[in-house]
Amino acid sequence: MSAVVLSSNHHAKAVLSSSDDRHGWGLLLLMAVVATLFVRPADLLPVLTAWPIYQFLIIGCLVVAYRAMLRQLSFETITHQPVTACVLLLLASVTLSHLAHGFFWAARNSTYEIGKVIALFLLIVGLVNTPSRLFLFVKCLSVAITFVALLALLDRYELYSIGALESVEDRMRVANETTVQVDRIRGTGIFNDPNDFGMILVTGLVLCASSFMRPGAGLRRYLWLTPIGILMATLALTHSRGALLSLASVVPAAVVYRLGWKYAVPSLFVLPGLAMLFSARMTNVQAMTDGTGQSRIQIWSDCLVLWRQYPIFGTGQGMLVEEIGVVAHNSFLQCFVELGLVGGIAFAACFMGTLLGLWSLRDRFWNLNDVKSTPELHRLAHLRMFLFAAVSAYAMGILSISRQFVAPTFLILGLGTAAQLVCPMSHPSLRLNNYFFVMCLLSGAGVLLFCHVVVRVFNQF
Numbered sequence: 001m002s003a004v005v006l007s008s009n010h011h012a013k014a015v016l017s018s019s020d021d022r023h024g025w026g027l028l029l030l031m032a033v034v035a036t037l038f039v040r041p042a043d044l045l046p047v048l049t050a051w052p053i054y055q056f057l058i059i060g061c062l063v064v065a066y067r068a069m070l071r072q073l074s075f076e077t078i079t080h081q082p083v084t085a086c087v088l089l090l091l092a093s094v095t096l097s098h099l100a101h102g103f104f105w106a107a108r109n110s111t112y113e114i115g116k117v118i119a120l121f122l123l124i125v126g127l128v129n130t131p132s133r134l135f136l137f138v139k140c141l142s143v144a145i146t147f148v149a150l151l152a153l154l155d156r157y158e159l160y161s162i163g164a165l166e167s168v169e170d171r172m173r174v175a176n177e178t179t180v181q182v183d184r185i186r187g188t189g190i191f192n193d194p195n196d197f198g199m200i201l202v203t204g205l206v207l208c209a210s211s212f213m214r215p216g217a218g219l220r221r222y223l224w225l226t227p228i229g230i231l232m233a234t235l236a237l238t239h240s241r242g243a244l245l246s247l248a249s250v251v252p253a254a255v256v257y258r259l260g261w262k263y264a265v266p267s268l269f270v271l272p273g274l275a276m277l278f279s280a281r282m283t284n285v286q287a288m289t290d291g292t293g294q295s296r297i298q299i300w301s302d303c304l305v306l307w308r309q310y311p312i313f314g315t316g317q318g319m320l321v322e323e324i325g326v327v328a329h330n331s332f333l334q335c336f337v338e339l340g341l342v343g344g345i346a347f348a349a350c351f352m353g354t355l356l357g358l359w360s361l362r363d364r365f366w367n368l369n370d371v372k373s374t375p376e377l378h379r380l381a382h383l384r385m386f387l388f389a390a391v392s393a394y395a396m397g398i399l400s401i402s403r404q405f406v407a408p409t410f411l412i413l414g415l416g417t418a419a420q421l422v423c424p425m426s427h428p429s430l431r432l433n434n435y436f437f438v439m440c441l442l443s444g445a446g447v448l449l450f451c452h453v454v455v456r457v458f459n460q461f
Contacts (some may be wrong), residue, residue, distance in 0.1 A: 083349075145201065198242065205232065311340060334404055335347040
């Protein structure tokens with residue numbers, strides 16, 4: 001019995017220990033920060049409305065883990081972590097986008113606001129720096145997403161009432177040219193938009209699926225069917241086309257990562273199954289010609305015209321609404337319009353670098369007979385496949401919504417980057433060099449080309 005206790009205590013210390021966070025307080029505060037992103041205490045207890053709990057937690061985390069934070073900013077680290085370089089370049093682009101127009105107050109304010117979400121990215125990469133910490137963080141994130149989904153379901157069926165969870169009413173055109181009302185479920189806090197909520201539910205589904213399919217999980221794996229069911233039910237009630245597009249890319253991304261490109265086409269047969277599972281609004285392709293999809297394509301067209309007027313530094317971060325009255329409904333395109341070429345390429349390169357880094361590790365530690373492989377490293381290889389799918393799905397989803405500077409975006413990027421660095425024996429081959437620079441240019445050109453082609457093909461005006 002004593003041996004078991006000693007083993008358990010040793011494992012707990014191993015999970016929380018780190019050279020930059022010896023007692024684990026930084027990691028615990030980071031998980032608390034992430035939890036408050038999904039479930040704001042003020043939504044559950046209105047008496048806490050005046051308390052800036054999230055700010056207190058992240059400041060405390062920055063103080064406790066300042067060494068881990070500073071380590072990410074060293075020249076050597078940035079050279080070996082090109083995604084971090086892209087994130088920092090993105091922040092610089094935000095500042096320059098305003099300074100180029102003489103908006104000094106806006107430059108200071110935007111840099112401060114976006115610096116906070118980039119600090120979250122740096123904290124994740126700096127503190128989630130061992131396989132054990134990564135596994136624990138993923139479980140924490142899965143539970144947090146499932147909890148907010150459960151709250152939304154309870155409110156939807158009037159079993160528990162939260163004012164912030166009141167459904168959003170929308171309308172959908174049906175075949176006989178009539179319209180019907182659709183109640184779209186939403187989450188708390190920063191997920192009070194059904195599209196935002198749907199995006200993070202897809203991430204939660206992927207993470208829960210990774211735990212369900214984890215090697216060596218035994219009968220405990222079936223406990224994960226409950227959160228998977230909760231997330232699927234909630235996702236269906238968001239009626240979000242962007243979330244469905246995101247979900248549709250999960251299986252192809254995971255299959256290609258594990259088995260190679262030759263299985264890409266067969267993996268697409270999952271799409272008809274998704275069409276049968278979800279609502280008519282989510283699967284209504286007619287919206288591309290006369291619905292919200294068509295209106296967004298027209299907005300893309302206006303954005304491309306505006307980008308040609310300010311190609312280098314953009315209109316200024318957050319200024320697109322001032323120019324055309326709406327957001328771009330495309331995070332990548334909005335970065336090009338507001339931040340110019342450098343900022344748009346940097347944002348696209350953040351996702352490109354994260355995916356390329358994970359892709360370069362796709363063959364590591366899958367074979368348990370390999371002398372370098374262990375059960376923990378085999379589990380890490382398995383998780384990397386699901387994180388590759390999660391990052392791909394998120395990138396696909398934000399092609400239809402503007403969520404370029406919100407915490408979940410940098411949470412996903414941080415998680416994908418941390419998964420590449422947690423094992424010293426399997427660091428990615430990606431470096432800040434000429435090859436990466438060329439790939440950045442290609443990713444930026446690819447985004448602009450994709451938007452241009454979609455506008456030319458589908459724009460009805």
